[in-house]
């Protein structure tokens with residue numbers, strides 16, 4: 001049987017079938033298609049300027065290392081564009097150390113300056129300690145609150161003007177369903193691909209991968225020889241997000257293209273809703289907060 005050729009270059013053998021589009025792509029054309037999509041996302045949402053100083057939140061997982069790789073490639077044409085890597089050490093024994101090592105080595109290879117900020121140093125407790133002391137049933141919610149603050153403080157210390165995170169289309173779709181199942185529909189409008197920082201209170205955040213499927217990022221990382229941590233976080237198993245992921249993956253395999261259609265509907269909701277939140281300063285730590293005492297101080301005071 002003759003090998004199928006790539007539908008784009010018609011020269012090289014196809015290695016990936018993008019089922020929802022009905023196209024077969026060779027390695028090079030697949031890589032280019034992902035990079036072009038990221039470029040398009042960046043320009044559509046005006047995520048970046050040529051003279052931005054951007055910190056990429058790098059965990060050591062495939063998505064974040066791939067984002068660093070792609071942004072470095074895209075940014076290399078602009079001499080005033082500065083890229084750094086920001087890593088958060090939550091303090092998860094037997095898991096985070098390996099990821100940090102991988103992230104450090106990859107940043108060294110990419111010649112990107114990296115800084116690590118730990119929960120222990122910022123909040124005087126590791127995630128493991130907080131989970132144990134509180135007998136926490138939802139470690140991911142706790143981790144999320146502390147990590148958002150750690151990234152904010154870290155980015156400020158690194159003197160960048162934007163923070164890029166590697167949330168992909170699957171993450172965004174899962175978050176949408178999580179918000180619905182947690183009964184928090186207003187959060188849908190808050191979570192945008194470009195968050196402008198509420199008038200200078202926060203560092204603006206961008207999500208250049210928000211229109212890329214997780215499986216295509218894995219493939220891109222594999223073709224590009226990007227080494228990443230495959231071991232899952234020990235707290236991830238019990239998360240509701242995993243059940244939603246399994247459901248969406250099964251739906252996608254039965255109905256190719258379903259994730260794109262669903263995400264495009266979610267994006268319309270995000271665009272339609274503008275959530276205006278009032279911020280005050282937390283009475284304890286002075287960070288911007290929607291309530292008198294911020295969630296970070298509530299957590300650290302209770303542990």
Ligand code: SF4
Nearest residue numbers: 139140143233235236
């Ligand atoms: Fe934190 Fe949950 Fe992610 Fe583990 S899986 S790093 S606990 S958010």
Ligand code: ZN
Nearest residue numbers: 282285294297
């Ligand atoms: Zn506070």
